[in-house]
Amino acid sequence: MAIVKNDSVIENEWVTLDDESSIPESGTNVLVSLGRFKAERDSLIARNGGLGVLLVPGDAPEDLAEDIDRFSLIAVKFPAYTDGRGYSYGRVLRERYGYAGEMRAVGDVLRDQILYMHRCGFDAYELSDDDETALEKVRAALRDMTVYYQPTGDGRATAGSLRDRRRAVLDDATS
Amino acid sequence: MYRYDDFDRQLLAERTAQFRDQVARRISGELTEDQFKPLRLMNGVYLQLHAYMLRVAVPYGTMNGEQMRKLGYIARTYDKGYGHFTTRQNIQYNWPKLNEIPDALADLATVEMHAIQTSGNCIRNTTTDQYAGAAADEIEDPRPYCELIRQWSTFHPEFTYLPRKFKIAVTGSPNDRAAVRVHDIGLRMHKNDAGETGFEVIVGGGLGRTPFVGKTVRDFIGKNDLFSYLEAILRVYNRFGRRDNKYKARIKILVHEVGVDEIRRLVEEEWSKIRDGSLRVSDDEIAQYIAQFAPPAFEELQANDPEFERRKQAHPDFAAWVRSNVIAHKQPGYAIANISLKPIGGIPGDATADQMELVGDLADQYSFGDVRVTHEQNLVLPHVKKADLFALWAELNSALLATANLGFVTDIIACPGLDYCALATARSIPLSQRISERFGDLERQYDIGELKIKISGCINACGHHHVGHIGILGLDKRGKEFYQITLGGDASQDASIGKIAGAGFSEAEVVDAIEALITRYIDIRTVGERFIDTYRRVGMDPFKEVLYGDR
């Protein structure tokens, strides 16, 4: 198991809590389910230490909107790579609610889906590989394509916007 | 016609390399078949009964002559010398070898073709009217919007792992030739009260085991807003479509289960949040795409060509072909020529390498290099001078491509069925051949008039049987093929799903049953009535009677 973020392998500094276990002392970063967050919101945001939420398919990312700046990790579970709901959650969180913290893809995260995840706002990937292989896969995946047709919130220039820019330069040159 | 620019070419080159790498990883064992499956499916590679199958995209059914010739080349080089044009305006090759597919795709890429998203649970090739840009009855050419949809949907990062496949069809004409009401999203172009052109948005149509005619979620969406609206629909579907059961995963089931009003509410709410975002397409940009599809350099011609009329007098075969296969063009002196891929007794939709190359050449010579694939599995040369029709016909005729049966009883749609398909419960090709032979006589066909027979080899309905005037579904009963007949289906603007006539027929009985239905229709039709009109007037009973008597 390795987590790749910003072109390197990172340590997991988060404790994943199930819905029954008690909340540890302040200082520890805790990752809780959306259900637990909603049930214990006040005490969770009052404690010291990082707060993260794990979204699973079927959860509503809208439920995090009010508190979006309180999270430093949102993990999104892909129980099977074929379940694409997490892509929509990623875009809604980043593009609609302006989430700026770490967004981590967990579960069945495979090399050939990483570019799509990145385009939908994910910046961290938990792969079931050793460190070196994981890093290699993420790097290769992000290099697969350099042309993108559709605008997302990822900051990449689309073919359409590059065409516009080129036309503007040409118009300038000819006017 | 749209020509790739450097961005499109770069994307395709990268995709070709990426898939070559994926195939190499499969062959080396780094990827398991399970992990490889969605990757190959995203690129049109299926595993069939006997071999892999490669499905190549023909975006919105439009090609140039060079592309058509390349399809012929692929058939000869990587297949057994033929290909199969499908109801989704694509072409399938039935015998490629997995290790050669990357080379075939590299060859296709040289003419800007590919197999991107021709399968998989993603947005598939967008289909449209095969007469786009030529039809006398269209409001506006739908292809610029189809091209914009192609780009928006190609490797859409959010919508590549949808609950199920997703098909969009567009019509620019009130006479719907694209079957938009039986697609996941159908877009029907029309004008609003202010005189602006936009689209009616129809959602949740589909065939398969539970057929539905789609429902309107919005009467009118302006062109600039179309793409954000599509994105809103897809996001709602991606989030809320069922994933627990593959047979209930299409958007039609979601629409059916939660109701079109709730779908509309969800879509409109989502759209309100993204409508002013970066998917809003400016008038400028739309104008550039319209310019890409500008009409070719038509000559100013008289509507009638005396030589053309004389040829028709002199050659009854030519006259028959003109009557059935040639359609009015919006430009005076020009015509739309349909090339039937339904020779009497032949395999619907199949074309040989030689035929494809010839059609590519004829497109260059007579039709401004423009050739189309139809969802009824035929080809079209959309812009032919009337004065050239005779020469064109003569060349088609010598290549067995001039069957004069468009829209008639032998112009049958049939899926590959049990001859190729791993999911099939019965054969469809041999049955279509026998029906074609039974009604092969052209005079008899013309007497019967427009009649659409559509055959599927299993309940997945790839052969559109639900929307055939006569639909035939092949099933399996204790190891024996039998065929269920439906009546009254229609894929046009008056779309309807056919009704099952009754118990199925054995392979030996089914052609006689079709003939009995047609004889009854001829007995009871009134002047000018097509089969479907008669059926709508009299209902099922008179037809049931000839099929089952007192049974």
Ligand code: HEM
């Ligand atoms: C030989 C390999 C093929 C396989 C494995 C296959 C598989 C399927 C399946 C499973 C469905 C049902 C989807 C659903 O209801 O959710 C379907 C529907 C359909 N397929 Fe195929 N198919 C094949 C070939 C074709 C061909 C050759 C055509 C075109 C002639 C075609 C066009 C369609 C169409 C138009 C539908 C119904 C429309 C809809 O999506 O609801 N397929 N196919």
Ligand code: SF4
């Ligand atoms: S209808 Fe059935 S038999 Fe025919 S192609 Fe589709 S899946 Fe195969």
